[in-house]
Amino acid sequence: MLGEGIAKGLVETARNFIGSYFSKNRLTTVQYPEERLPQIEATRDFPFLVYDGDDWQAGMRCVGCQICEKECPPKCIYIEKSKDKKPDAVGKLQFYPAVFNIDVSVCMSCQICVEVCPFEAIKMDTEFELSTDNRFGGLLWDKARLSKPNAYYGKVHPTDAAASDALLAEEKAKVEAKAKAAGETKTNSELTSPPLATSGATSKQ
Numbered sequence: 001m002l003g004e005g006i007a008k009g010l011v012e013t014a015r016n017f018i019g020s021y022f023s024k025n026r027l028t029t030v031q032y033p034e035e036r037l038p039q040i041e042a043t044r045d046f047p048f049l050v051y052d053g054d055d056w057q058a059g060m061r062c063v064g065c066q067i068c069e070k071e072c073p074p075k076c077i078y079i080e081k082s083k084d085k086k087p088d089a090v091g092k093l094q095f096y097p098a099v100f101n102i103d104v105s106v107c108m109s110c111q112i113c114v115e116v117c118p119f120e121a122i123k124m125d126t127e128f129e130l131s132t133d134n135r136f137g138g139l140l141w142d143k144a145r146l147s148k149p150n151a152y153y154g155k156v157h158p159t160d161a162a163a164s165d166a167l168l169a170e171e172k173a174k175v176e177a178k179a180k181a182a183g184e185t186k187t188n189s190e191l192t193s194p195p196l197a198t199s200g201a202t203s204k205q
């Protein structure tokens with residue numbers, strides 16, 4: 001019947017309008033900003049850089065590999081790799097980003113940077129109240145502005161953060177096992193091979 005869909009839509013709207021006076025479940029909106037709907041875990045807007053511990057510079061997971069910069073479709077990430085190295089989250093010496101900027105006025109929230117990062121170092125945030133009249137200072141974020149602790153990641157995306165923590169713990173255990181094995185090998189070789197001085201003294205005898 002002509003107009004049946006429109007009639008159905010109007011009936012549904014009327015049911016919600018009248019029903020909202022009797023049941024809060026009929027309300028599809030809230031009085032923002034006084035009231036806020038809880039965000040679902042899959043919410044995402046702009047990326048942030050994850051760090052471990054209390055010091056964002058020491059704990060930054062990003063190693064400045066620039067993969068995300070290359071893969072970002074609108075090219076809104078700018079990275080300068082450091083000249084020196086610092087220990088990463090698993091104690092391995094790594095480069096770090098001397099400069100890491102994201103122009104969030106260009107970012108399209110595609111999450112490709114997150115998908116390609118091999119170090120669990122960049123994740124999508126849920127912070128959305130970001131309006132500003134300062135185009136350059138307000139929307140061009142540097143690494144200090146982008147850095148957030150792993151605890152924050154666990155708060156906004158608990159499921160993904162738990163998986164990420166498990167992955168890093170597994171990698172850390174592997175690195176520690178490797179270091180332990182290397183240490184044991186060294187100790188064994190020290191036990192089986194006499195020190196050079198002793199060896200030299202022995203040969204003179």
Ligand code: SF4
Nearest residue numbers: 062063065066068117
């Ligand atoms: S965020 Fe990840 S992919 Fe991007 S530079 Fe840092 S380590 Fe590399």
Ligand code: SF4
Nearest residue numbers: 072107108110111113
């Ligand atoms: S979310 Fe997409 S557009 Fe935004 S910085 Fe990451 S790769 Fe670039």
